[in-house]
Amino acid sequence: MQPNKIREHLRKFTRLPHLAGTEQNLRYAEQIRDEWLEFGLDSVEMVPYDVLLSYPNKSQPNYISIVDQLGNEVFNSSLAEPVPEGYEDTSNIVPPYSAFSAKGQPEVHTCTTGSILQVSKGIFVFTCVKSVKHNLCARVQPYPAGWNLPGGGAQRGNVLNLNGAGDPLTPGYPAKDYTYRFSLEDGVGLPKIPVHPIGFHDAIHLNMGGQIPPNNWKGALNVSYRIGPGFTDDFKSQKVRMNINTDNKVTRIYNVIGRIRGALEPDRYVILGGHRDAWVFGGIDPMSGAAVVHETVRSAGRLLSKGWRPRRTIVFASWDAEEFGLLGSTEWAEDNAKLLQERAVAYINADSAIEGMYTLRVDCTPSLHTLVYDLTKQITSPEEGEEGVSLYESWHKRDNWTNDRDAPRISKLGSGSDFEAYFIRLGIAAGRARYTKNKKTERYSSYPVYHSVYETFEIVEKFYDPTFKRLQAVAQVRGGLIFLLADSQLLPLDADQYADSLRKYAHSITQLAQTHPEEMKVYEVSFGELVVVFEEISSNHSLVRVMNDQLMYLERAFIDPLGLPGRPFYRHVIFAPSSHNKYAGMSFPGIYDALFDIEHSADPQKAWEEVKRQISIAAFTVNAAAMTLTPPA
Template sequence: MTRLRLQHRLIAVCTMATCVATAVATGNNPASDDTAMLGFTSSDAAKQQSLEQRFDAQLDPADQRNWLKQMSSQPNQVGSPHDKANAEFMLAKFREWGWDAHIETFSVLYPTPKKVALELLGPRPFTAALKEPTIPGDATSSIHDGALPPYNVYGADGDVTAKLVYANNGMPDDYKDLARRGIDVRGKIVLTRYGGGWRGLKPKLAQQHGAIGCLIYSDPHEDGYAKGDVYPKGGWRPADGVQRGSVADMQVYPGDPLTPGIGSVPGAKRLAIKDATSLLKIPVLPISYADATPLLQALAGPVAPANWRGSLPLTYHVGPSTAKVHLTVQSDWGQKPVYDVIAKLKGSTEPDQWIVRGNHHDGWVFGAWDPLAGNVALMAEAKAIGALVKQGWRPQRTLVYASWDGEEPGLLGSTEWAETHAKELQAKAVMYVNSDTNGRGFLAAGGSHSLQHLVNQVADGVTDPETHVSVRERLRAHMLIAGNDEDAKPEAKDVAKIAAQGGDVPLSALGSGSDFSAFLEHLGIASLDLGFSDEDDDEGIYHSQYDSFDHYVRFGDPTFEYGIALSKVVGHIVLRSADANVLPMRFGDFSSTLDRYVDELHKLVDKTRKATDEQHKLLDGHAFTLDADPTRPIAPPERDSDVPAIDLAPLDQAAKQLTQSAQAFETAYSKRAATGFNLPAKQGLELNAQMGRMEQALTNSDGLPTRPWFKHMVYAPGMLTGYGVKTLPGVREALEARRWDEANHYTVITAKVIDHYRQQLDQLTVLLDTKS
């Protein structure tokens, strides 16, 4: 898995609401500007800058290169000997650098394939290779012992034979298009291509529509020769490359499928496999475009719509096929250990406030880019911080550095650790900072909007290795260019407008796809997700055998300068958060963002009502029937339900009151900052403790509808987007699914959550206003 780099959660394609929020954020924050270091007095800010310079001096790209080569030298998936060896290697390094470190082990359900097979029957039989051959110049591509074959973890076992239907990306609208063409997938095997939505939704929706199996292939249109030269000449996916990945229903809950909501520790009550709602009921298999080509050629039926066609040299049909396909998946459904490496440096004055930093270390095969490029940046930070400690510095707050295991199958290591330590984390953790992959190019940053200004200040102080301006200003230029392209999407145009105004660039909202999920969306801990990308050519080898050291040093970050840049950005955020007089959070940024999210809901209601009225007019006028080609029949779409009155007034009022409270807080903050945060020690501790718990006020104990594990009422992965975020999800997803009563119900629930957040903010203002 990875951060949403492949769909992806890049800053430059954040939602309009998030981006527009930045334009007004500074108006709600009179106390803060770009020149004053957030959370520090002027004298302490100078000391902090000196500390960060000493931190930077410890960073060496040779370290990251050497660690990456060693850690990606053997298959590195969950349960492999090298995965354990890597954990033990990091444990020794953390201890060498002066950290109090240990390995925390969890036992999780992790099925591995015993047999996978795929064949096309009939007059032109074909047997799929289902393997990735050795590539000249890639030393590890010849290592097959200990490597798992291409498969999708948490798909069901099965031995099925049926005709094939092509369903494009396998998303809801694709099934509507099939139905309009009179094509039923019940009792069929569905062939989908990667893209358009998260992989786990493809077999889930196929299953819901009655299919008995699902295949997912990588079309060269997305990440093969249509993008550039394929590996080894270029970085893109070769014909036999396969994207592995999890298909667990992580939108319901991530982590061990048998222990939802609790840690997978000895004695934990586990579900029976048949009762685990995050597991699929049909077999699913990923395949290469070399293996997919004969299957696509076997399809009959209508020619696929234009936007369903990839880049293979054939005519795309939707099916069904004339010949049947035989698919076999058999797995060992046993338990495997995951090894989380946990390292701590106890804080000197506020030890019960934790800054938690994480990246995972398990890969699908070798995992040089995903995830080890990010993991070695984390290690470099830990080494540099250890050197600072040996020089006499000590963080005021406790630092917790974690290298997670089992992220790829379903955020296993981070989720089980967070669930096991939930009470302690909610009492102590004030921030979680995540990374995953790392490449070359532009900073991607997403997270809690109370941390937006902190990220901007840090990014403005880190130099981009290629252009020698700050990484923030390079990102701003990237936004301007992308938004002014004639083919730019509206979201990119909106980003460009904000970027042109100067000031902060926006954080994107977080959905899922990496280890921040348990911290942000389950426990309500303010979180960030950071990395560099968009100039490297790594997407083509995503989750394949070719995600190797040799590929990364040619097409990823050859000089490891962006590994150093990531260590600087994250390291400075960690150091500032550890030592700030007042936690570096700015709640007016969240308030401004919320205003735009609420405005977006109003626009969604209006757009939906207008589109519904237009559809009804077209149906009543028989326009679809008259427009259709009689020789290529296509039925009209199903009639959408009428849009009733939607009452968003409770959210409007809650957002308005929060704006007022945010302004009052910032005024009080400004006064305190001007006097050097001269709070009595007890009062200062209480202020920071309450600030650290603010994000928890945005959660609801009952969680989201049908998925109570997700408790955050502002950020969540969409049920039909996978990794992609849905903001104000209880209301937004109900509107999009036309569940009108549910939308009105969650408007009230979400408004109450926002009111609780406002009340907590008002308490912070009282603490700041109280005379010393």
Template sequence: MGAAALLLYPDPEHYNPPSLGLKPFPSSQYMPSDAIRHDSLIWNGLGDPQTPGYAATSYAHRLPLQSLHLPSIPVQPISFENALQILSRLDGSKAPKAWNNGSNTTYNLGPGFRNDGNSNITLHLKISNQLVNKTIYNVIGSIRGRVEPDRYVIVGNHRDAWFNGAIDSAAGTAAFLELSRVFGDLLTDGWRPRRSIIFCSWGAEEFNLIGSTEWIEENMKILHGRAIAYINSDIVVIGNGSLSVAASPLLYHTIFNASKEVPNPNEEEGAKTVYDKWLISYPLMRNSSGMISVKRNAFDSSFDVDNDLFNANQHFAGEPNESGSLLQTYMESAALQTRPKVRQLDMRSSYAPFFTVAGIPALDITYTNVNDIKSDANQINSMSNPLLHTKYDTFEVIDKFIDPQFKYHKAVTQVLGEIIRDIADSLFIPFNLLDYAQVLKDLYITLHIHTESILANNGIKIELLDSAIKNFTSAAIRFHLNQDKIDFTDPMAIRRVNDQLMLIERTFLDPNGLPRNMMKRHIILSPSETDPPYDEMFPGLMDEFSILLHQTGNSNVKSWTWDVIRAHFSIIVSTIQSAAQAISDVI
């Protein structure tokens, strides 16, 4: 296009909407016009772009810079205040109405500047950026487990920030350090977890998740057979309304239990616990027709599970429940028709490579203002607090507007502590496979509703996917049934069950990744590569349908895309079937 440079500015419509009529910081949390927002232009979750898929060690082979798709022109963030001076002087056709920036100034699209009697305007850009390699550091500490020291519960936080970074991520660092102190004190008092806990302070997260990604790549082969879960402590508090969680389905049960143990930090509200407020703020109401189900005697005469449990609409009572059955507890939990909504994992923090590349269950929790993500409950982004990544992300913002008594920071840290303790110290790894079965069914229902006829017309039998998910559901129930019957005095039997639970997330990895991104190997949970046309669907299929919707008149693209859809559909079916076999009885 012949562009000489790219200038990025924060649009007031997103960061300080004029319709609200609010004064900017320091009178509110909204962005002043002189604020400059900084981000890494490269943000694909692949870490160091010169060593894709491999650790960026001192001895690593690095791709030459000219082979990378790096920007070839300067890219510079500026404030809206400065941007307006440029926009108001542009010549050419009028900007679309939808591009209105919330100011009273209308502007054109260029090229060039208007001649209003002044001399010709020339824009000069001077930058001081240098493209150099720098050494970054991860700081790692650990508590050795007493029974299974080779099984790791990983806790992480990034300590780097743009400017002051009070919210992102000094607050997360404070929670992380407090957790390490508390578990260290417990260790001094004689307590030691069943499994090892690894504390990781990541460097260079703001530069494309380099710290956590390169650590994953360096330790992939070890982590494959030892990592249980990853717990992230990043933007832990961005508001004072409710907990908001993004997580792998395997961690739902633990998160729900942990949030029930922590009192609601706002004592004036009717909700007694963090869970109760979360449920009120972000309820997920599910239709009973879309719930997983199992018929009595589905396998053999010894398999006798009351299918009425799937009609239960009550809170689970703990682990195990009053009947002593772990299976019944998990079934009741998975069958709740109203429970807190859990967001889909994205690529926005250090947890991304854990689940997309390594297949390690991950979670991220944040206390947020309820209205921040009400309209889009699948995402917490920079606009949840307009001051993030600017010089105004300071302690004053937290102290004045968000959490002056730090009681919400305390609550989040307590929830994180309960999650870590539960995963690290429970006899069985507390993964409810039925939550995963329900997520798979939810994804199938979305696919069925939107694409059943078009899939059938193109030779794809959607019932094969339905069958694979039913097989996984049946295998999950039988797995937990056998878990109830295990001999607790047999350490090898316990180890076998825990190994199957630990490895189940890895079965959803495909070495070739998504069709549009081979580095995203988790074909169930990886975020879509495109602007998704539907709410929730298998990401690889979502990408291809998005392309089809935008290429309806291009027969060549259409034919090639359907070939990709057929191939990826078969991989999804095969992967889910393999996951069912992975939790079946060991021969």
């Protein structure tokens, strides 16, 4: 895999905006299809779905206004971001908006704020660059002089609450022409209130009054950071009015699916998938990842031309409409669920390949930990001054997992990207890798220009990865995982590591429950049955007939077909996004959410009964997983 080729791919696919459902995104899909065929894949197809998407109304733009006591608009928020240099003549740049926002013109006197101003009738999100408070970011100039967000920049996004449902009008089923559709009023996860993002140059005009927030809520801008209610004394008579006219409509999207047929086990699939659609240019999200996929396909094609063929089938996917709720990947998973549950070995996600300039970041299921460590020991660090140092050593030095083991940190999978349906709904082993920031000194949730017009090719080339060696290292990790999973005679999935991780997760959730010792006694709550089950996994190890199908189906064994409470499409009993932070992965999510809800329950006995029920479900599921590893009778 060559860094100059990754650079070429990234430049090629970031020249124009390519929002899901637009003509340009279709053109890129066709270009990817054609080039994958030229690279030598056995087959490539474009797979369409008709899903609900959401766009600003061009004739009635969205904006926030400040209204005086006479009803006059005395300030209006910007209708667009200032376009970066070199892109002034580019058309079809969608302005900042919150996809699927309800329409409306609510007026409010009061609101509360963190980085989200929430009111009884609407929400407007502003990017206030809290990160400038923290060390590194305080010294970084706004783009184009640096990689920070300009004051006119704002973060696009969707405001759905899908919980894994896929297309809001066809939850659980592929959005094909024969599929029954809910009405727009009955769609899953659609918000009832207007929402809109604004930049901090606009937000400062709101003149918030009220209380001073805690110190850890404050940034380093020259403002008071008050959190309401109301406005400062000179502006108490003002109101804030939202003018939101976003339109939702069923639109055709296209996934691109390429395949290399396996030589010996063609009915076993290893999948590398990442999305193609972007809010604007997508320099980082997603095209840094799409460029890595493209280079992986090119490299695979070169191997094919020399006579190589993998043992198992490799599937490459360019997903559409990820930014609108993971729609393309979820629809394809629904469309092929039966086949995937029977045949899929693993899914490696290929969203943004870089979000910082410090070290590797890996999130994956425990059965992939050993493979990731072994692979990164064979890859060279991309960092200047670390010639001859392995990626593993560099990663270990910069992000050591000191609390659990002397090894680089690997995180749990949460949500927010295309692995969700494959891992959390279908139970397919999954992982993701990318280059990331120094979490100790760069304490912001995402890179500053996330989902803004400033996510360009140039910000990657100038700041994040001038040599493209970091993206090359990520390509080697993602591609290496795919090739090893597809070509190893014995699947490199580690059941021992899974069992060890389960014990640690059980210990953590038990410690959390012990914060309520009296209630646990009163309501007779015990984690004993869960601990016994882990011992069963340990005792079964010496009896395990290490066969590929048993290893492949281990992840499936943690799937509860009934799903988590209130989230029927989140079915993984061990891992799921937290109900309270959908980007963060949570172990034993059913138990965790039940414990969390105790604090807010009007009926403690009922709440503790739910904890006991979730413990029993977890114990049953882990026991079922242990049984999958025993020799057949």
